[in-house]
Amino acid sequence: MTASISDVATQAGVSVATVSRALRGLPNVAPSTRDRVLDAARDLDYVADPNASRLAAGRTRSVGMVVPLFTQWFFSQCVAGAEGVLAAGGYETLLYNIGSHESRRRFLTELPFRKRVDGIVLVDLPVSEAEMATLCEAGVPIVTIGLRTEQAPSITIDNYGAACTATRHLVNLGHERIGMISNLPDDPRHFHAPVDRRRGYQDVLAEHDLELRPELDVPGNFSLEGGAEAMAQLVAVDRPPTAVFAQSDEMAIGALKTIHDAGLRVPEDISILGFDDHDMAEFVGLTTIAQPVVQHGELAAELLLERADRPDAEPTHVEAPTKLIVRDTTAPRHPARRDGPHRPRRARPLAGPPRGLP
Amino acid sequence: MTASISDVATQAGVSVATVSRALRGLPNVAPSTRDRVLDAARDLDYVADPNASRLAAGRTRSVGMVVPLFTQWFFSQCVAGAEGVLAAGGYETLLYNIGSHESRRRFLTELPFRKRVDGIVLVDLPVSEAEMATLCEAGVPIVTIGLRTEQAPSITIDNYGAACTATRHLVNLGHERIGMISNLPDDPRHFHAPVDRRRGYQDVLAEHDLELRPELDVPGNFSLEGGAEAMAQLVAVDRPPTAVFAQSDEMAIGALKTIHDAGLRVPEDISILGFDDHDMAEFVGLTTIAQPVVQHGELAAELLLERADRPDAEPTHVEAPTKLIVRDTTAPRHPARRDGPHRPRRARPLAGPPRGLP
DNA sequence: CTGAAAGCGCTTACAG
DNA sequence: CTGAAAGCGCTTACAG
Missing domain, CATH: 3.40.50.2300 (Response regulator)
Known part of the structure; x- marks a missing residue:
């Protein structure tokens, strides 16, 4: 069987108490004794049984x-x-x-x-x-x-503050119809983040006298699929949003898929902003709120x-801290009609434009 | 302090052995006794100390x-x-x-x-x-x-077989210059998967008398960043590949970013095929080998x-099992020039095509 | 069906 | 600096 502390004690010619102390590096062990114990332990391939240690010491580590x-x-x-x-x-x-x-x-x-x-x-x-x-x-x-x-x-x-920053970014780009993808409204668990982020979103809209339309606030369940479904709802709405703040990058990426499937373009037709700075965010060009x-x-x-x-x-x-990272999925509303100094960035397409058949 | 087994025993008026048996649902405990023990345990809010159990029983669960x-x-x-x-x-x-x-x-x-x-x-x-x-x-x-x-x-x-399937898919689409993104060559750890997948890739190329070019086999470290860097190498090569088999979806997605940044299009200019069926794969339209x-x-x-x-x-x-899932990042080479029944699928762009300035 | 007792393998005052 | 001994809180033959 596997060696126990008393085997080590015997082999080293000391008591188990001394073995215990020596092995744990406690003071009050003579260097020569410690060496002998260490040798014995190595010889016997000894490791202390954590369960016994825990029981005796009262800590589990x-x-x-x-x-x-x-x-x-x-x-x-x-x-x-x-x-x-x-x-x-x-x-x-x-x-x-x-x-x-x-x-x-x-x-x-x-x-x-x-x-x-x-x-x-x-x-x-x-x-x-x-x-x-x-x-x-x-x-x-x-x-x-x-x-x-x-x-x-x-x-x-600061979920509230971050959401304000996110929403303001969209407002500053000229968007007036801004949607949000968030949590399930009837989720029995009461997460705080979605609530605080919603407040930030709503407050900034109000601040700018933008209409608060309940039908633009749709649940996404913080998943890729949920985000995709939420976006489908937003797209189908009367006077659909020109920008959407998704409360997570995963939902944002789900939304991007729906937008593409609907034949719309990001950011020309619609801007998308996420939350988290998911590893993938950089790789799909997603504008987002980063948190470490x-x-x-x-x-x-x-x-x-x-x-x-x-x-x-x-x-x-x-x-x-959180930080807005602007990438390619947000742009001014109707960029083509503007002629100010701001040139719209284009979201990174995974594929190029469709080309006419030859 | 928190209750121990002897507290429960006292309260239930039995021995600790009986408490132990009753609480673990062992047979040979009278129903009435069991009930009394259960009551006592509940009263005292008792849970067994797992460390003591483990030490005594010799199993850690x-x-x-x-x-x-x-x-x-x-x-x-x-x-x-x-x-x-x-x-x-x-x-x-x-x-x-x-x-x-x-x-x-x-x-x-x-x-x-x-x-x-x-x-x-x-x-x-x-x-x-x-x-x-x-x-x-x-x-x-x-x-x-x-x-x-x-x-x-x-x-x-079956890494070998899956890689064959992947490579064959690209060959069957008419590609002749097929790259691969894989592991670091000098990785001290010897993973088997990259090796087996490489063999599949090479064998299928050989099978079809396609040239095996070492410069088309580049390391990607199984990360997003690694994939992006690998793709940068492939794009810079003389006579670059028209299709690339990345040994993981993360590397594939990294590659997609590089392709876009280089002003190329997927799948028109280059096809990309991944491995894993990462949650994100569906959402970026990535063709891949799925594994459960x-x-x-x-x-x-x-x-x-x-x-x-x-x-x-x-x-x-x-x-x-593994399974090829064809999505939007793979297409026939020079699709525009073909006029067979096969119409190329287009990879889902995150954004639409660039439009001329007004 | 139940209990007394040994034992699991450690740690930790306590004494020297 | 070291050891003898109690104790951590359980489980498990063994006996009845």
């Missing part, structure tokens, strides 16, 4: 990443960022994928992370005050991404590790 | 997913697939992200998963025979994705769970 939808770009980036700093700090990363309504409910009631991890980071998990209180009662340090509460450190962005997602994850992990040391400190809240 | 690059689409899909069936089977999912050379080395020498998980799945981890042997010696059941060995069950695809990546992960998890029961059974090897 692992943290849980709680994400609603693991396959989405945003979440995988967050997790990757966190995993990096956690691994560097000697922590394992556990995955709690709670996409389904059922798994979310079970997570919230059974609190499966109790006694199992030293901390959790909630990535864009929409929880009510009451639910957050329950989670906190589990006694496990928490950090949230995309949600700010009194109870735990958090990393957020990997860094969200890194920061969350750092805050969590920090919190392990000072659990009673005032929660730190950090607001990460 | 968790498995490790070992991936080279967590943020890449392929791997996140695999992990998501596996996580789903593992969670359903009562297993936790641990992440081993070993992208860097250093972390890979440490993984292979320290075998950090020992005593920590009941099994690991190696996702596209290129390991030598010797390394695989080392891993097996750790005594932890293994399943591999994308690599077939004698030692462990595996899930692979999420299912790879699911299958791997199933094989692993199975193997836990029958560790000495002959390893099962499954070859997952």
Whole structure:
């Protein structure tokens, strides 16, 4: 069988206590003793059983990443960022994928992370005050991404401000009929981001005395398919929008497909603006609001590790920056009719123009 | 403090052994006793400490997913697939992200998963025979994705055959100068997929007496950026290719950007064919070889769970299917000059054609 | 069907 | 600097 601590102790001629101390690099071990222990451990190919260590020490040296939808770009980036700093700090990363309504409910009631991890980071998990209180009662340090509460450190962005910036960009290009693709209205989960972004969008329209038309605010479910379907609705509307602010790049890219399928052109006929700066955004020329997602994850992990040391400190809240990145999917309305200094950029076509048959 | 098993035992008026049995649903517990235990556990909000359970039982009920690059689409899909069936089977999912050379080395020498998980799945981890042997010696059941060995069950695809299909598609469209975008030639890791795909590509060219030009086989590093750079090389070559087979969709999409930036059109000037059927592929109209990546992960998890029961059974090897999906980025060479029944499809442009200034 | 007890493999005061 | 011993919170023969 695999060697245990007492095998190492025997071989090194010391007690298990000394082995434990030597192997963990604790002070108060004579250098010569330490060497002997290290040798023995190497000889026997020994590794400590983490479960025994955890049981005895009361710490697990692992943290849980709680994400609603693991396959989405945003979440995988967050997790990757966190995993990096956690691994560097000697922590394992556990995955709690709670996409389904059922798994979310079970997570919230059974609190499966109790006694199992030293901390959790909630990535864009929409929880009510009451639910957050329950989670906190589990006694496990928490950090949230995309949600700010009194109870735990958090990393957020200024969704309202970013949405204002996005919408203003479109308004400044001369657009007056501006649509939005957002979340499902009846989503039982209450994400904050879509709500705040909607407010920004609406406020900027109001600010410019632009008509607020409910039929231009359509749900896209934050997916490629959802974005495509949402755009189909927008295109079919009476007096359709000349610009659309999609609340995620994935929805924006879905929308681009619909626009093309409908025989329309971006940005000549319609401008599209996304959110996130997805890896793909640059490659499809998408104008978007960038946010440093990997860094969200890194920061969350750092805050969590920090919190392990000072659990009673005032929660730190950090607001990460966002930035408008103008690429090729937004342009002035009716660019061909303008003759000002501004020349429209053209979105990068995947293919050239159709050519007449010879 | 949080309740332990003896608290529950006291409250229910039974021994801890009985609590343990009742809570785990073991037989040989009187229904009335079980009820009393369940009540007590609920009252006390009790959950078993997994570390204690693991130490006593010798099983961890968790498995490790070992991936080279967590943020890449392929791997996140695999992990998501596996996580789903593992969670359903009562297993936790641990992440081993070993992208860097250093972390890979440490993984292979320290075998950090020992005593920590009941099994690991190696996702596209290129390991030598010797390394695989080392891993097996750790005594932890293994399943591999994308690599077939004698030692462990595996899930692979027919990379050679798929590459033949891809290349033949281009040949059949009349292309004679066909490029390839693949892995870095000096990558110290020896992935099998790029090698097998290259063979398929080369064999089909040879089969059709098409010239094999080394300068048309360029490295793309399986990333968007790499694909873009590779395409830049191909475009600059003397007698450039009229079609390119990129070994991943991400590289293909990177290539599309370069083509556009160079003022060329897809598929009129050049055809592009990818590999994977990335979520985005449909949305950029990319012709590609599809493989069921999420299912790879699911299958791997199933094989692993199975193997836990029958560790000495002959390893099962499954070859997952692949399928050519023709979309808009491939077309006959010089389509305008043909007048057969085949009308070229046009790649979906993100924007319409440039129009002359008014 | 149930309990007493050993044991899983560590860590950590405590004493020296 | 080192060791003996208790203890972490479970599970599992074994006995009844």
